[in-house]
Amino acid sequence: MTEKSSPTDPLHARGGSGATIADVAQAAGVSVATVSRALSGNYPVAKATRERIFRSVTDLGYVANAHARALAGATTRTVGIIINDVADPFFAYIARGVERQASAEGRMCLITATHGDKDRELALVDLMREQRTDAVILVGGASDDPRYRKQMADRARALAAAGSTLVLCGRPSLGTGVPTKMVTYDNEGGAFAITDYLISQGHRRILYVGGPRDFSTTASRLAGFYRALDARGIERDPSLVHEGAFGRGFGYSRMREILDQGMDFTAVFGANDLVAAGILEALEERGIRVPQDISVVGYDDVPVASELRPRLTTVRVPLEELGREAVRLALSQSPHDAGASSDNTLTVGTHIVIRDSVSPPKKP
Amino acid sequence: MTEKSSPTDPLHARGGSGATIADVAQAAGVSVATVSRALSGNYPVAKATRERIFRSVTDLGYVANAHARALAGATTRTVGIIINDVADPFFAYIARGVERQASAEGRMCLITATHGDKDRELALVDLMREQRTDAVILVGGASDDPRYRKQMADRARALAAAGSTLVLCGRPSLGTGVPTKMVTYDNEGGAFAITDYLISQGHRRILYVGGPRDFSTTASRLAGFYRALDARGIERDPSLVHEGAFGRGFGYSRMREILDQGMDFTAVFGANDLVAAGILEALEERGIRVPQDISVVGYDDVPVASELRPRLTTVRVPLEELGREAVRLALSQSPHDAGASSDNTLTVGTHIVIRDSVSPPKKP
DNA sequence: TTCTCCATAGTAAACGCTTACTATTTCTAG
DNA sequence: CTAGAAATAGTAAGCGTTTACTATGGAGAA
Secondary structure (H helix, E strand, O other): OOOOOOOOOOOOOOOOOOOOHHHHHHHHOOOHHHHHHHHHOOOOOOHHHHHHHHHHHHHHOOOOOHHHHHHOOOOOOEEEEEEOOOOOHHHHHHHHHHHHHHHHOOOEEEEEEOOOOHHHHHHHHHHHHHHOOOEEEEEOOOEOOHHHHHHHHHHHHHHHHOOOOEEEEOOOOOOOOOOEEEEEEOHHHHHHHHHHHHHHOOOOOEEEEOOOOOEHHHHHHHHHHHHHHHHOOOOOOHHHEEOOOOOHHHHHHHHHHHHHHOOOOOEEEEOOHHHHHHHHHHHHHOOOOOOOOOEEEOOEOOOHHHHOOOOOEEEEOOHHHHHHHHHHHHHOOOOOOOOOOOOOEEEEOOEEEOOOOOOOOOOO | OOOOOOOOOOOOOOOOOOOOHHHHHHHHOOOHHHHHHHHHOOOOOOHHHHHHHHHHHHHHOOOOOHHHHHHOOOOOOEEEEEEOOOOOHHHHHHHHHHHHHHHHOOOEEEEEEOOOOHHHHHHHHHHHHHHOOOEEEEEOOOEOOHHHHHHHHHHHHHHHHOOOOEEEEOOOOOOOOOOEEEEEEOHHHHHHHHHHHHHHOOOOOEEEEOOOOOEHHHHHHHHHHHHHHHHOOOOOOHHHEEOOOOOHHHHHHHHHHHHHHOOOOOEEEEOOHHHHHHHHHHHHHOOOOOOOOOEEEOOEOOOHHHHOOOOOEEEEOOHHHHHHHHHHHHHOOOOOOOOOOOOOEEEEOOEEEOOOOOOOOOOO
16 A cells, blocks of 8 residues: 555646645554654654655655644744835845845745835735734835824734734834834935035035935935035035936936936936936936036945946945845844834944946036 | 743733634624635625624734635645746846736745755745645756756646646746646747847857856757857857856856957857846956947846946847746646647747847958 | 553644535515 | 525534644563
8 A cells, every 4th residue: 555656647647636644644554643743853753664654755745735734833934025026126135135044044935026005015914914924024115104104013013913023124113112123224324425425526416316205215315315415514405306216217217307407416316226227328318428527326236236337336235134134133032122122123234335427526 | 822922022912823713703793604704705794794794803903824724725826936046137027027917816926046056946846835836937947957857847747736837937848748837938039039130240250158058048049049150151169159157257257268368259149138247347348349349249138238338239038928927827727738739838939139239340 | 570661653632714514584486 | 375595694524734642562670
């Protein structure tokens, strides 16, 4: 009876749903409990028995049913990550970090995308709760809509009540007392540093382009931008700030509009590298030289930054590291509680990387 | 494990692992069956009852346990995708297509990465089998090691026996009779077309750089390359073919070596856009102008291709579409059986996109 | 020799949900 | 009025594992 695995049909078996632990037990002539124990190895099983069991397992091509296992109490060994878009390098690199660290810690990784839809984000958190993931990592800036914050806070509590953890990655806290962990990067500091660099090169009229309005990432970068201006005593000029979106397309089209208006400026701060790429293209199209005529900087230091010509001066964000830390923190035993305590919130630094897209402004 | 509430959390204790359907039933004063039915909506439930149930659901923050649900027979509504690397744009765009189509069809998406390790790939297929995903999509070129093929074929059969489907995306068949579905792109045709384009511009000595040896993608691209050469009666010169890897780094370093050797050629075919980017950098570093001195082409038409200067002439592969089709096919009812039949294998076309990196060779 | 104590193995009770059967009502048609 | 068909609910049998209890030999202790 240990012989015939299953009566496989002509070429490929029909709807049989694969071997169960009971099949293995029968094939090996032991009880299911023994099989379970041999497989998990957390209980003594005689060597001969174990070998017989493993043989049956291979013969039958048995793999445990993860759902039954999860249901019976073992943990799911899965972490969920929610990002905007799988193909956006900013998120892709964070996802890579998450995926790598998760697999290093023996976890699977459930990756989902919101396509920038807040409600979908909320729904995805619930989906992950359904999946009983060990943690859910929420990546990227967040809307500051209070209703949204409240709803997310509820989810954080529900997750915590179920023994899981909500990790905020690169976004602001949901408020004190809400059970989350956080890993962020110094968004404001990077913006300050690169703006200050521009100023140190002699720029005074700097355009800020991109990033959705009412969005935490935009707010921080803009805060750093303004702080640098203030520190050097340069007046803020609202007409120089052009919020909108994070894509390359936005950078391109908005820059064209700006150029059409004939505004007065000597440098442009792209809200991220993609926006900067679009800006560069618009400039190139008009025959404006970078950096001789206009200087341009970006943010994130995504690979494309060094492919652009001129190579883009930008702010480096350790994206992959951010992802890794998120799962480390999530899986660590530290109690979650976003607050002032440093155990459950971690900030990684940013720094500017100087390449070829900035020079002192042209003397008029 | 009902008892497992951790004593760790002073602030928001209320432990317990979340509400179950029984809690909802009790709160609403009905049986669990009724709750289940109200939730799935596949059976009549009186309006008043239903409303009471939904109220309890919200009050308790209940979400179904996906594992219990899966175990009880409902499908898992999950598709798995196995790629090399989340941050590689080639894979990222395919993953985006998969993710979008899956979510359009109400599925979650389990994304995992092999980091180029064959054994890990095999293990990941098993992991997805454990998860009972509705389908597993295997993306990217494959090794042609026969042992590996046999092992993967076994897994395809096991998956089929469990009612799931293995979809091969951009890789060759596992052999006739192995139950898989396939979606591919015209790899060889694209390589032929772009090589022919180079030849039509007057190039005769064309370097081929990149792509792992003994890898299906490399084989197809090289096949197209050779076919174009043959068609125009140009002799194949083995010294012009430099296999190796797919990364940008490989393109850069190998190109430097080639330049050091002072080989004779007028154009370079990068095995993919990333390799081409590396090649471009090596060329730029030596002050060699593209396309005036040397022409360069790539493959895939990943976004970076149009950021490079000169903009890269390359072969467009509809990556996202490939991913979408993979899940469409996977979730369709067509019987899986890779063979000549067209029902279960789909090929999307490729075409060259001409930009600025090619011109006729310099007259000596 | 008899009694304990391990090393092993088996039994059966969850885990949380779906769904085939049943059991009530309430209509509707005859 | 009454039989039969909805419309609604409830009961309970799984689904495939894990794991707390039990059970059974022997080995070593007394």
